[in-house]
Amino acid sequence: MLYIDMDYFFAACEEVRHQELKGKPLVVGSSPESEKLKGVVQTCNYEARAFGVHSAMRTSEAYKLNPNMAYVQADWNYYEEISKRIMTLLSGYKARMEADSIDEAVLEFEVGSYEEALAIGKEIKGIVRDKTGLPCTIGISSGKIFAKMVCDSAKPDGLKAVGQDGIKEFLKDRSVGKIPGVGRKTEEKLAAIGIKTIGDLSQADPMVLIDLLGSFGKELFILANGTDTSSIVDNANVVSIGRERTLDSNAHSMREVESLIKMLTKEVIGEVRRNNFVFKSIGVKARYSDFTDRLKSRSLNNYSDSEELVLKTATSLLSDLVKEKPVRKIGVRVSSLASRGGQKSLF
Numbered sequence: 281m282l283y284i285d286m287d288y289f290f291a292a293c294e295e296v297r298h299q300e301l302k303g304k305p306l307v308v309g310s311s312p313e314s315e316k317l318k319g320v321v322q323t324c325n326y327e328a329r330a331f332g333v334h335s336a337m338r339t340s341e342a343y344k345l346n347p348n349m350a351y352v353q354a355d356w357n358y359y360e361e362i363s364k365r366i367m368t369l370l371s372g373y374k375a376r377m378e379a380d381s382i383d384e385a386v387l388e389f390e391v392g393s394y395e396e397a398l399a400i401g402k403e404i405k406g407i408v409r410d411k412t413g414l415p416c417t418i419g420i421s422s423g424k425i426f427a428k429m430v431c432d433s434a435k436p437d438g439l440k441a442v443g444q445d446g447i448k449e450f451l452k453d454r455s456v457g458k459i460p461g462v463g464r465k466t467e468e469k470l471a472a473i474g475i476k477t478i479g480d481l482s483q484a485d486p487m488v489l490i491d492l493l494g495s496f497g498k499e500l501f502i503l504a505n506g507t508d509t510s511s512i513v514d515n516a517n518v519v520s521i522g523r524e525r526t527l528d529s530n531a532h533s534m535r536e537v538e539s540l541i542k543m544l545t546k547e548v549i550g551e552v553r554r555n556n557f558v559f560k561s562i563g564v565k566a567r568y569s570d571f572t573d574r575l576k577s578r579s580l581n582n583y584s585d586s587e588e589l590v591l592k593t594a595t596s597l598l599s600d601l602v603k604e605k606p607v608r609k610i611g612v613r614v615s616s617l618a619s620r621g622g623q624k625s626l627f
């Protein structure tokens with residue numbers, strides 16, 4: 281499994297069209313409505329990270345760390361266009377593929393060895409850089425979760441493989457929070473019974489973990505012992521249109537996200553209509569303050585392009601998710617697209 285994540289994606293996209301910003305600390309910040317210093321850092325280049333600036337930090341905090349950085353407002357349409365180009369390049373490979381987020385994808389190759397997989401990874405890095413001017417990092421391992429962790433560990437501009445013989449060693453000293461899906465809550469629960477590292481987790485009593493975390497506890501135990509069975513949801517050919525945005529501060533109730541849902545819905549519908557699409561599925565995403573993500577979607581009986589229906593459905597789906605934990609980011613997405621002509625679905 282080969283996991284690709286673009287490096288400092290939004291900021292790197294800005295560097296491509298603003299060559300003069302390259303090499304200087306650069307922040308991509310927040311929603312267009314908010315004034316510069318009231319917003320949130322969505323991402324920043326590695327020059328800015330050297331000052332301690334990072335995603336989700338308040339822009340005012342970032343300013344304190346370094347008052348001499350360039351700020352650019354996020355331009356989702358531009359990033360999505362580049363993302364689509366990258367996904368199209370990747371889908372040219374004969375592999376099962378899943379686009380995981382705007383800047384991430386997983387590819388599953390039938391290869392004989394890790395050397396072969398590394399060679400493919402090197403080629404992909406070269407192609408992506410040639411065609412888009414952007415750097416990425418690729419992690420290779422047996423399952424999707426391990427590959428993502430390897431990718432995270434090799435940033436930026438990295439290429440790394442960890443095979444079955446090295447995986448337990450790789451995991452051993454990492455904190456449990458490095459496992460995708462393990463948020464602050466789970467981390468705290470595990471810490472309370474003395475489990476801090478993935479090595480600790482591998483030696484725990486699985487029954488105790490199941491008592492503590494249910495079936496997730498069992499999954500974690502298996503992962504910690506070097507087995508990753510997570511597989512790909514092949515969505516290379518599923519076109520969807522979505523918008524997501526980080527909130528200025530964590531939301532605890534629907535009231536705080538209502539206007540944002542409206543705005544995201546308007547943007548999604550605008551894009552749908554510009555492209556003459558209709559859709560048959562509506563989905564939402566919530567990213568919680570502990571950085572775990574939850575997705576929910578609903579299929580429709582018929583194709584639609586109704587703004588009202590998206591707004592109603594997204595509101596109802598999100599109200600379930602907002603109840604659970606403070607939310608820092610929300611997204612609205614429509615999928616199962618077809619062209620408006622109606623005769624024939626696009627894919």
Ligand code: TTP
Binds near residue numbers: 323382383
């Ligand atoms: P990431 O892949 O998490 O981060 P990144 O690509 O900026 O940096 P790197 O992978 O090198 O560590 O996120 C992809 C994009 O998603 C990012 O460029 C901006 C956006 N994003 C937000 O808008 N808010 C956030 O809190 C995060 C983490 C990302």
Ligand code: MG
Binds near residue numbers: 287289
């Ligand atoms: Mg990235």
Ligand code: MG
Binds near residue numbers: 285286381383384
């Ligand atoms: Mg990413």
